[in-house]
Amino acid sequence: MAWRRARAIFFCMAAALAMAVGAGWPPSVSAQVANFHPCNAQPSLPICLHGYGRRIAVQRWGATPEPLDPDAVAKAPLVTRDPAGEIEKLKSTTAFVQDMDTSEVLFARDADVVRPIASLVKLMTALVVVEAGLPMDETIVIDASDVDVPSELPSRLAAGARLSRADLLHLALASSENSAAHALGRTYPGGMTAFVEAMNARAAALGMGDSRFVEPIGLSNENVSTARDLARLVHAASRQPLIGEFTTDAKYSIDGRTFRNTNMLVGRPRWDILASKTGTTREAGDCLVMMVRLGGRNLAMVLLNAQGMSGSRFGDAVRLRRVLDSRMAAK
Structure with missing residues (x-):
């Protein structure tokens, strides 16, 4: 034998x-x-x-990890003497910064190009859930459809897990948990179809004319938007205290497990982040949207399709901040 x-x-x-x-x-x-x-x-x-x-x-x-973009590390300087050089180093196909109080555009590269936006979709998911006034303490049971979403990364939530709607919102925003986002859409009054309709209706109300949503997670390439539209979305999301709190929480523990924020800039000194969300798929590339307080101004920062080393979207945020700081100092 x-x-x-x-x-x-x-x-x-x-x-x-x-x-x-x-x-x-x-x-x-x-x-x-x-x-x-x-x-x-x-x-x-x-x-x-x-x-x-x-x-x-x-x-x-366990493949060998990519090296981290040197401008994304915690000790990367936030000032520069060469703003033009910083712009040349940007790894994102699309980059956009706008003062949302005055509507002044401070930086724009391909701001109106329609692109897949990956998990940036979850900001709209959160906005619809919060504005619907659904009870945040209601218990929701994760079911098989939540876990079996077509992601290449496994869910950290198991079918049968019982979490509050607030917990699901927190996990969907801070650690970009796909199962949590799916459960939020599934349990919306009227189900997933009604939820997607609400997402598109809210986008229209915000003036996001080049945006379209087909599901609440961000795995579909049919979820599309532009940097200019996403600036409107992150601005609206930042006005919801719960979304601001959850997206800027560096880590969150539930049932003995710790979930960390996917934005490595959250919690760093000298970064006043009001709201943020990351997104990553093969087609969308590495994406990042943030509302930041800089120089007394409320700025929407959008970076789409970042390529290169690991963390290049965060390195791009640092590079853009150097450019903006230099311009503000020159005034």
């Missing part, structure tokens, strides 16, 4: 390796190696070239 079991294991392992080779994985790497992933040996594979693909590789198979 022992030799039969050993032979079966051998053939299973051989079949797994053959599948890996057939999928384009390097044949010189053994699938038995701890933390095996093709990105470790063949970084030119498509999944390894994009920040989202790399993140999947790191979390699922």
Whole structure:
């Protein structure tokens, strides 16, 4: 019996390796190696070239993480003597900064290009839930449809978990939990169809004429918007105290588990963030929206489709802040 079991294991392992080779994985790497992933040996594979693909590789198979953008580190300086050089270093396809009190646009690059926006959608999800006046202490049970959303990253919430609507909102905003966002939409009066209709109605009311929402999570590429529209959204969201509180909470613990904010700028000294949300998919790239208080002004900052090293969207926020600070100091 022992030799039969050993032979079966051998053939299973051989079949797994053959599948890996057939999928384009390097044949010189053994699938038995701890933390095996093709990105470790063949970084030119498509999944390894994009920040989202790399993140999947790191979390699922232990691939070597990307280096962190040096301008995204905690000790990165917030001043510059070369604003033009900072602009040249921006990694985001779209970048937009607007004073929301005066409507003055302080920086714009491709501000009106319609793009997928990934989990930035969750800001609209939160806005609809909060403005509907739904009871935040109501208990909601996570069901299979919440957990089985088509994400490459597994849910940290299990089917059958019981959480308050406030807990779900907190998790959807701070740590971008997909299952939490889905549960918020599913339990909206009238169900998911009514919720999506409410999202689009709210977008129209905000003047987001180039935006469209099809679900509350952000996994669909049919959720689209522009940087100019997203500035309106994050501004409206920042006016809701609960959204401001949850999106600027560095970490949140529930049932003995700690969930951390996906915005690494939250909680840093000299960053007065009023509201924020991150988003990441292959098609949308790495995205970031924030309402920040800078130089006595309330600024909406939007960065879409950041490429390059890990944390480039946060590095871009630092680079834009250097540019803005230099301009304000010159006045």
